[in-house]
Amino acid sequence: MLEPSNNDELPVIPGKRYFTIGEVSDLCAVKPHVLRYWEQEFPNLKPVKRRGNRRYYQREDVILIRQIRSLLYDQGYTIGGARQRMSGEETDVEPGDYKQMIRQMINELEDVLLVLKA
Secondary structure, eight states: OOOSSSSGGGGOOOSSSSSHHHHHHHHHHHOHHHHHHHHHTTTOOEEEEEGGGEEEEEEHHHHHHHHIIIIIIISOOOHHHHHHHTTTTSSOOOOHHHHHHHHHHHHHHHHHHHHHHO
16 A cells, blocks of 8 residues: 555545544554554654553544654654654754755855865
């Protein structure tokens, strides 16, 4: 099965109150072990645990997981960067801006090199 490249290709979230980890895995195109790992990394992701420590995710959890997925897979954030972004501690620089800044620095350094060679 191919994973959708972005959240626009994910299935619609059904109007249920609770979802199992398998259902969330399918809805978000993320494997269950990744969901369990993200629970450790993102403090605001806390599914309800019931009988036998089984996880039950609510609609808000599914939306949060899709946001995390988008930050990590589509926008290129690291776990730490996504965690900061989710908590509002992020900087004003977007990941794509770094490439532009690096290109600008390379151009400036090439100009300096030309001056030094002359």
